[in-house]
Amino acid sequence: MKGKPIIILLVEDDPAHAEIVIRNFKDFNLANRIMHVEDGQAALDYLYRKGEFSNVQESPRPHIVLLDLRLPRVDGLEVLKQIKSDRDLHSIPVVILTTSEAEIDRVKAYDCHANSYLVKPVDFIRFVELMKAFGYYWLAWNESPC
C-alpha cells in the first residue's frame, strides 16, 4: 500500500472550496492524486468511465470519494445512492464534505451508507485541522479495500 499513491475523487462545484481541499493535501505532503469533478453527473461519468473519462490511465478508480451534497445536475445524495447500490463501486469509501449542518442531510447521507460526514468549518484554522486529520486518518491510517 505504502508508496502507491492514493487516488481521491473530489466532487465539488465551488472552485474555491476545491482549491482549499487540494491545497491542504499539497501542504501536508500527502502525495496523492486528486481527481476533481464539478458536478454529480461528472462524478458518475468518471466512476463509470463514460465520455471524457473513458481512459483508465487518466481516470483511475478512486480509493476514496470526497463528495459535496448540493451539486448541479445530479445531486450529491443521488451520486451516493448510485455508488452504494452498485456491486462494483459500493466498497469505495464515500466521505461527505459539505457546508450543510442540517440534520436532514446528515440522516439522509448515513441512510444512503455514507462512510463519514464532515462539515466544512467557517474558521480557517479549523478547516486546515480537519483536512489534516482527514488526510492522516483516511489516507495514512485507514486500510482501503483495494
Add this chain to the structure above:
Amino acid sequence: MLDIKTLMMLYLIINVISTGAMAVIWSQHRGRFAGITFWLIDMILQAVGSVLIILRGLIPDLISMTVSNTLILAGALIILMGLERFTGKKGWQIHNYVLLAVFIAVSAYFAAVQPNLPAREIAVSAMTIILTFQCCWLLLRRVAPGQRQITRLTGIVFAGYVALNFARIILTIITPDQTNDFFKSGAVSALAIIGYIVLSTCLTISLVLMVNRRLLADVKGQEEKFTTAFHSSPYAIMLTRPSDGIIFEVNDGFVNISGYQYSEAVGKTTIDLNLWVKEEDRLAVVSELTQGREIRGVEYQFRHKTGRVITGLFSANVVTVNNETCILSSIGDITERKQMEEKLKIAFEELERFTYTISHDLKSPLVTVKTFLGYLRQDMPGPDAEKVEKDMLYIEGAADKMSRLLDELLEMSRIGRVVHPPVMVPFGDLVQEALDMVAGGIRERGVAVQVSAEPLSLYGDRPRLVEIWQNLLENAVKFMGGQASPRIDIGIEKRGKDTIFFVRDNGMGIDPRYKSRVFNLFDKLDAKTEGTGLGLAIVRRIVELYKGTAWFESAGEGQGSCFFFTLPAALQDQSQGESA
C-alpha cells in the same frame, strides 16, 4: 222548589270530582307550571267547606257557618294566589288577608251574636265578589296580551262568579222572605247554589283547558326555538331513514353547503344527489353506524350540486324520533380552511427550503473568504506575489457571490408584496423592456431575437411582469452553449382557452432528467455558469402570483429548450388583476 240540601249535596259531589280532576292535573304538571298546588288546595277547601255546610245542625253553628264560609273564601284567595303564580304576576295579598279577617269577624257576629242569614249571605257574596273580581281582572287585564288567549276563558268564568254574587246580593235584599235557616231559605239561595254548581264545573274545565293551552303554546315555542336553531346552524344537517337512505329533512345550512334546494334533496338519497365523492367513505360511515357507533368530526369530501368538491367535517349518529329510527348527520364546510392549510403548508415548505439554502449557500462563500484570508496571512510575507493575487481573487469572488445571493434573496422576498400598482401593458412593450435589460448579453453573444407581434395587453405589476421575460432571456443567453447561430423566439401560443407565453432558444437544452429541479430555489444545473440559481425560481414565483404555471420542453442536451408559462390573472377581467 228544589231542596237546598240536595243541591248542596250535588255541589259537594261536583267539588269532589273537580278536586279529583285537579289532583290529576297537579300530579302531571306541578313541576312545569307554578301555582297548580294552590288550585288543588282551593278545590280541597271548597269541598271541605261544602261538607261543613251540609253538616249544619249536626255540628256547632259557628263551624258550619263561619268556618265553612271562611274555608271557601280562603280557597278563593288561594286560587287567586295560584293564578298569579301561574301567570307570573305575583302580587301583595295583605289587603285580602285583612278583608278575610274582617269577614271572619262579621260572619261570626251574625252567626253567634246576632244570627242573621241574609246578612251572612251578603257578607259571603261581597267577599266572593272582591276575590273573584281580582281573579277576573288578573286573567283578563293584568296578564301580558300574548298570554290572554290562554287565560281568557277562566277569566270569563270568574266574571260569572262576580255577576252571580251581585245578583245574589240584590235578590237577597229585595226578597222579602227572611229566614235564618239556610236549608229552608228560598229560591234565591237555590238559584245561587245552582249557579255555583254551574260555575264550579266551568271553572274546573276552564282551568284544565288553560293548562292545555299553555302546554300547546310552550310546545309551539319550543318547536320554533328548535326550528330556528336547526335552520340557522352553519352546518348542513340532514335526517335520513336508515332502511333506504331517503333524506326526509334538511336545514338551510344543507341548502347553502350542498347547493341543493330543500325540494331537490328531500325524498332522494345521498347517492341520488351524488353527495359523496368517494363511495367507500359512505360505505364506511354506514358500516360504523349499523354497528351502533357514532361518527364525530371526520373529514370527508363531498360534491356540491355544481360538481365542486367540498371538504367537510362530518358527524352522524342514529337517533330515535317519534319511535322512528333515523340517521342525523351534519357536515361543516371546511373547504376554505383546508385550502388555507394547504397554502400554509406550501409556504412553510418554501420557507424551510429557504432557511436550508441560507444555511448552506450563504455559508459556502463565507468558508471561502475565511479560508483564503488564512492562506493570505501565510502567503503575504513570502515572495510569491502570484499566490497572494490568487488568494485575493478567491476572496473577491466569494464576496461577489455572497452579495449577488443577498440581492436575489431580497428580490425573492419582495415578489409576494405588491410594489407597483397594476397597469395595462401591451405584450410587445413588456418584451422590449426585458430585451433592453439583457441587451448587453445578446449583443455580446450575437443572438438573433425574434418577437412575434401580438395584439395582447396584460394587466399587473409592470416591473414584475418584465422580470419574467428578463430572467428567461438571461437564462437562454447564458445556456447558448457552442451554438454558432444563436437564436431566441418570443411569442404566444393558443391551446384551447389558454394563452401560453413562450421563450424558445436553440442553445444547450436541458436533460429531461433535471425537469423537477429546474425551477427550484438555488438549484443550478451547471456549476461553471454565473448566477445563483434563483432566476427560474423567481420566474415561477411571479407566474404563480398570476395564478399561472411555468414549465419547459426540451428534446435533450444540445437540442435547445423552450420555456412556457401562463398568466391567467393578468389576462382576466381587469378589475381582478389587483389581487395579483
